[in-house]
Amino acid sequence: MTSTIEHPPDVAAPVARPRARWLPASAGQALVWFAVVALVVGPFFPLVYSSLRSKPIYLPGGTFTLGAYRTLFADPLFLQAVLNTVWFAVGTTVLAVAGGTALAILCTRTNLPGRRAYRLLLMAPIVIPPLGLIVGWLAIYGQGGYITQLVSQNLQLPVWNLSSIPGMSLLGAVIIIPIVYLTVQAALAGTGSSLEDAARSAGAGPWRVITRVTLPMLRPAILNCTVLIFALCLEILGIPLFLGTPSNIDFYASYLYRSWSSGATPDPSFVSAGAVLLLVVVSGLLILRAKLSGSEQRFIAVSARGGGTYRPLDLGRWRWPASVGLGAYIGITCVIPLLGLVLMSGVKALTTLEAPWHLFTAENWQLVATDPTMRRSITNSLLIAGGGGAATVLLVALATLVAHRSGFPLRRTLAPALIYPRAVPGVILGIGFFWTYLMFTPGALVRNNLWGELIALCVRNLTLAYVVIYPSLARINAEFDRAARSSGAGWWTIARRILLPVLRPALLAAFVLMFITLLSDYDPVVFLQKTGTEVLGVTMLQTWQKGIVGPVAALAVVQVVIVAIMLLLGARVLRRLRRA
Amino acid sequence: MPDIQVEHLSKSFSGTKVLDDVTFTVKDKEFVTLLGPSGCGKTTTLMSIAGFQTPDEGRIACGDDTFVDRAARVDLAAERRNLGIVFQSYAVWPHMTVAQNVAFPLRVRKMGRPAVRARVAEVLALVELSALADRYPHQLSGGQQQRVALARAIAYSPAVLLLDEPFSNLDAKLRERARDWLKELQHTLGLTTVFVTHDQDEAISMSDRILVMNGGRILREGTPEEVYRQPRVRFVAEFLGQCNFLTGAICTGPDGGVVLKTAEFGDGIAVLEHHAGPSGTIAVRPEDIEISPAAEPGAAGNGPEGTVLGATYLGDHFQYRVAVGMVRLSVRSQRPLAQGPVRVRIPPGVGTFVE
Numbered sequence: 001m002t003s004t005i006e007h008p009p010d011v012a013a014p015v016a017r018p019r020a021r022w023l024p025a026s027a028g029q030a031l032v033w034f035a036v037v038a039l040v041v042g043p044f045f046p047l048v049y050s051s052l053r054s055k056p057i058y059l060p061g062g063t064f065t066l067g068a069y070r071t072l073f074a075d076p077l078f079l080q081a082v083l084n085t086v087w088f089a090v091g092t093t094v095l096a097v098a099g100g101t102a103l104a105i106l107c108t109r110t111n112l113p114g115r116r117a118y119r120l121l122l123m124a125p126i127v128i129p130p131l132g133l134i135v136g137w138l139a140i141y142g143q144g145g146y147i148t149q150l151v152s153q154n155l156q157l158p159v160w161n162l163s164s165i166p167g168m169s170l171l172g173a174v175i176i177i178p179i180v181y182l183t184v185q186a187a188l189a190g191t192g193s194s195l196e197d198a199a200r201s202a203g204a205g206p207w208r209v210i211t212r213v214t215l216p217m218l219r220p221a222i223l224n225c226t227v228l229i230f231a232l233c234l235e236i237l238g239i240p241l242f243l244g245t246p247s248n249i250d251f252y253a254s255y256l257y258r259s260w261s262s263g264a265t266p267d268p269s270f271v272s273a274g275a276v277l278l279l280v281v282v283s284g285l286l287i288l289r290a291k292l293s294g295s296e297q298r299f300i301a302v303s304a305r306g307g308g309t310y311r312p313l314d315l316g317r318w319r320w321p322a323s324v325g326l327g328a329y330i331g332i333t334c335v336i337p338l339l340g341l342v343l344m345s346g347v348k349a350l351t352t353l354e355a356p357w358h359l360f361t362a363e364n365w366q367l368v369a370t371d372p373t374m375r376r377s378i379t380n381s382l383l384i385a386g387g388g389g390a391a392t393v394l395l396v397a398l399a400t401l402v403a404h405r406s407g408f409p410l411r412r413t414l415a416p417a418l419i420y421p422r423a424v425p426g427v428i429l430g431i432g433f434f435w436t437y438l439m440f441t442p443g444a445l446v447r448n449n450l451w452g453e454l455i456a457l458c459v460r461n462l463t464l465a466y467v468v469i470y471p472s473l474a475r476i477n478a479e480f481d482r483a484a485r486s487s488g489a490g491w492w493t494i495a496r497r498i499l500l501p502v503l504r505p506a507l508l509a510a511f512v513l514m515f516i517t518l519l520s521d522y523d524p525v526v527f528l529q530k531t532g533t534e535v536l537g538v539t540m541l542q543t544w545q546k547g548i549v550g551p552v553a554a555l556a557v558v559q560v561v562i563v564a565i566m567l568l569l570g571a572r573v574l575r576r577l578r579r580a
Numbered sequence: 581m582p583d584i585q586v587e588h589l590s591k592s593f594s595g596t597k598v599l600d601d602v603t604f605t606v607k608d609k610e611f612v613t614l615l616g617p618s619g620c621g622k623t624t625t626l627m628s629i630a631g632f633q634t635p636d637e638g639r640i641a642c643g644d645d646t647f648v649d650r651a652a653r654v655d656l657a658a659e660r661r662n663l664g665i666v667f668q669s670y671a672v673w674p675h676m677t678v679a680q681n682v683a684f685p686l687r688v689r690k691m692g693r694p695a696v697r698a699r700v701a702e703v704l705a706l707v708e709l710s711a712l713a714d715r716y717p718h719q720l721s722g723g724q725q726q727r728v729a730l731a732r733a734i735a736y737s738p739a740v741l742l743l744d745e746p747f748s749n750l751d752a753k754l755r756e757r758a759r760d761w762l763k764e765l766q767h768t769l770g771l772t773t774v775f776v777t778h779d780q781d782e783a784i785s786m787s788d789r790i791l792v793m794n795g796g797r798i799l800r801e802g803t804p805e806e807v808y809r810q811p812r813v814r815f816v817a818e819f820l821g822q823c824n825f826l827t828g829a830i831c832t833g834p835d836g837g838v839v840l841k842t843a844e845f846g847d848g849i850a851v852l853e854h855h856a857g858p859s860g861t862i863a864v865r866p867e868d869i870e871i872s873p874a875a876e877p878g879a880a881g882n883g884p885e886g887t888v889l890g891a892t893y894l895g896d897h898f899q900y901r902v903a904v905g906m907v908r909l910s911v912r913s914q915r916p917l918a919q920g921p922v923r924v925r926i927p928p929g930v931g932t933f934v935e
Contacts, residue, residue: 477669477671479667479668479669479671480671480673482630482632482658482665482667482671483665483667483671483672483673483729483732484673484684485631485632485657485658485659486630486631486658486659486661486663486664486665486733486742487659487684487685487688487732487736488659488660488662488685488688488689488736489659489684489685489688490657490659493688497684498673501675502673502674502675504675
């Protein structure tokens, strides 16, 4: 045995040629880096450029001018939209932060009955397609909504107005609450409960513990996510388009969209100017947030990490009322609107004056099944979600490896580049891509076809793939790479044979998230859609604006069903992968 | 297998010198240990040989291959150095079976399938894991994972085997067994080996030669016995087991030999080494000091009187704390002694000068 071992086997030992460390794989790494940076940063140059020109880029002539900005500020509708947006953002932020914090504390720190199930159910607004939720809310609580009618016509009581700024803020808060919930919950998990236990052993009751210990401890996290949510509110497009139209309330994004699609001149440059301004404001807010999260890290680092078992705070006689209230909240905000969506897709008209089964019709569904535009938008959206999702996960996975597991000289610039797109308002990215496709020859290849929309949607959402993949990669011991390198493997071999296979569960989770997001996202493509390249979200938007609501509800149901199937499938495959 | 030459290695991390002019050679088939506390530079040295760290200055060569030479701007990529490494965490890839793990370096080298299969079987038999070839790492114990890592490292008969604290994740009993087993394997295969550890027992029991490092420098180099018996430097003496230090004046004894005289040991301690200068410090191991009850007949010749302050029973011996005048000595003896006066004798030749 040992006699054969002592002789080296017939291995063609690699010729040892001196080379710089990162060179062998650097061409591929540079390609990945360039692809990401070009896709993320590229669209902003044409955007800024077009906002400074007197004529659209494709017309001859034109000079540099600040005219577009002047036009913008001279428009009273713009100033009104800014004001509306600010009020909406303030209202939504306050409601969402207060609500999300309360829910997070209730579900993670108290003995609320059913808290385990609620923790999952509260995430529903993240996975329900946002347009589906909006249409569902309109079907139930809108001006002509089912419950609104019940209250006003059948009970003759005064009703609310969902199309007002407070009404829209309420829906905005419902959609955004999961983000607050997740942030606060993460902060609570990071600090542990030992500080609260100390207060309790000092004789403080649950209410005092929450107000004097838990909340002050959460202050940095809450502040941080307040800034984030305010920034997110500035770019919301779906709510003002669906809810604001009846009462003529425009927000920043919907003002840009309306000016673009119904302006007297095509492709007005003041829309680009508006986009640039919003970009500056949002970027400023995000820089502020980055500074704040620095202080948050410090805060968590100095506080004690909780260990051992922990006894939840006792809600006493409020246990069951709180649980029922939380259940009612989920029912009212998610379950009933989804049912309303189904109802709306199956009736001729939404009315409480006649029983819905008398109004049953298959027309809406027939239209969805036969109308070429609607059929195309379903297949197109599926194509983008499937193909774009897979391509994005692959690119982001490689980019994450270059950023965190390579010697590539510019690797440190990749992580910010991967995070930025999601922070930029979708409409801005959309306008940027519009001008990019117009200005550059390679852009013409994807102009007016599905590829252009696919690229815009994927770039906008690639951050989601990164935030799923990176934490998993960080948990993989760097000695895995080193062991492979000392075995003679180069960077690509390590990526292909070691790191990507180990990352499989994360890649799948990233794909599922990308799929459901790409299926329902539409902000970046409202400026790109042409006949033949319809996607679900924009088709729903345009059909709704024509006053045709039934088929929109049917499309929303299709979206919800596809998302549900994808989530179930994903969970199943993930479970099998984890077991193996 | 070729020698490894490490010459004038230096490296700083943000102003702190972690390697300071490190030079040594590992001869063919030799087992050399880098021993030192954490942060002494031993792992940085090993990773510089492996190619995962680049020194600021210096040269590393293996036979005719130059791995790194800062002056000549040569820095061979880690994957082209043909080394076998066993990492502290073993780094056995979790998505591959034992056999696939071991086959990886062979497949990277484009070896044919039948040859890979034969070689994997051979190496797994060598590390006594043939029965577990199709298991996944999470189904293995720590000791078995370590052997997979070793099998993978030697699968393609690398020029040199590098071991980065491979035993630190094993429990004490297993560690001792793994130590003997690895040493035997290294000897049979004639592997040139560089071993990094902070455990002096591992270093002494396994090495052909030990390099004791601290603060990025090599303080002492020699066989385990040389390093243990003649540490030369105070730090080395302390790091390799317990040690007593006595400082005094250097005199010439009646027979012309060197004698160290201190206030407590007025008759002097005979040292079989030369030392320049009027005064010096010697290191004496606790097991080399003899103590006997002061009341014993003929005890007067057994050195100065001391007092036993305390004793710890350690199974095969007692560890005594003994005061002689102003100095406190640590003494190891198999004789049970009561607290109280004793005679303390340091036999000639057991002390060795340290700086």
